[in-house]
């Protein structure tokens with residue numbers, strides 16, 4: 260870093276202080292000059308003439324595990340820092356300045372700050388320098404986060420993932436929970452809104468939504484441009500018994516869509532706030548503060564994030580259960596995935612492995628000491644049930660050909676695979692248990708483990724945890740038949 264004169268230094272500190280003041284009012288940190296212009300791309304799409312939703316009825320398959328493209332571990336351009344309470348605004352600005360920071364802001368739903376650094380500077384080194392300050396509780400580079408792929412409802416017959424865990428018996432005990440239970444889906448957004456170029460997925464037509472948030476675009480319309488979050492939402496609460504398409508597991512719940520994941524179209528349109536794991540942490544706090552009882556996180560990063568750990572502790576302390584994908588790393592070196600790795604030390608937060616039709620671990624599902632439960636997440640390399648389709652998890656989401664062309668009103672029934680698809684089965688079961696009156700997240704985790712069906716190596720194992728969830732036995736075992 261070049262030497263700066265005292266006058267320059269004072270000016271920078273003043274600028275940083277001004278940024279702090281702005282930060283308290285909203286979220287003005289714009290490290291891309293085009294932020295204001297790119298915000299308009301999403302708004303322009305929202306303001307187009309309304310398009311009707313269209314549905315393709317032949318089931319389709321999502322290609323492969325689509326998380327290999329961007330595998331850099333940390334997001335460039337900023338670090339995440341939590342200061343001690345005794346540090347004044349001036350102290351904080353000086354600390355940010357000392358490591359070459361260009362702006363300092365306190366974002367919404369956070370107990371930490373962002374220090375902007377030049378895009379070509381190493382955030383790992385910048386964080387290490389900040390950690391040497393006595394008034395810093397933690398300073399970390401921000402880990403990049405990835406989605407973890409891939410009744411009378413006529414395509415229900417292809418939803419082996421519900422039949423194999425006995426959902427019909429479970430629905431006899433509790434038919435789909437109720438609207439009083441809100442499940443937050445922290446993901447790529449959801450196709451929940453009929454507006455402009457965007458349409459609500461037709462098989463979410465009867466599903467209830469409450470206001471969520473888009474932390475990537477910093478607005479209140481967390482629309483999906485990818486399809487992942489819409490698919491995950493379908494497993495939890497696809498409109499069921501409507502004579503259309505497929506079923507969901509806890510189909511009467513209320514969904515709170517929260518967009519924190521930055522996907523291809525967000526990148527193409529230069530979304531203004533494509534942050535990393537710290538954004539997940541803010542999404543968790545938003546969900547807790549706005550009444551969610553269950554949070555689903557079908558996502559993962561290759562490094563930890565203290566803000567997310569503290570947000571998870573906050574969630575369980577407020578009675579919110581969290582289900583997290585264990586990771587799809589088994590065929591790629593089997594590195595741990597966060598925040599799943601935090602789950603084993605948190606009662607009320609579980610890490611979920613993925614199973615194929617034969618209820619053995621899917622080949623990609625991470626093998627880790629933090630795996631606590633297993634659920635169907637699919638294996639699109641085989642057709643073990645012989646229904647003529649690969650054994651993925653089937654829900655309605657964007658037709659992938661249309662989505663790749665930037666068309667967001669064409670839907671299909673699509674087989675995905677991944678621990679992303681397993682975690683929402685656990686969220687669905689948590690919602691059913693919450694609806695039965697169990698309010699403690701720790702009690703829900705304990706019941707799921709106790710009544711799981713042990714598979715693989717005897718007892719808890721690193722491939723499938725305590726075993727495959729058994730919804731009917733868990734509901735019945737607690738003596739809570741209605």
Ligand SMILES: [Ca+2]
Pocket residue numbers: 412462497498499500501502503504505506
């Ligand atoms: Ca349906």
Ligand SMILES: [Ca+2]
Pocket residue numbers: 602603604605606607608609610631704
């Ligand atoms: Ca746990």
Ligand SMILES: [Ca+2]
Pocket residue numbers: 641642643644645646647648649650651
């Ligand atoms: Ca099949």
Ligand SMILES: [Ca+2]
Pocket residue numbers: 713714715716717718719720723724725726
């Ligand atoms: Ca076992």
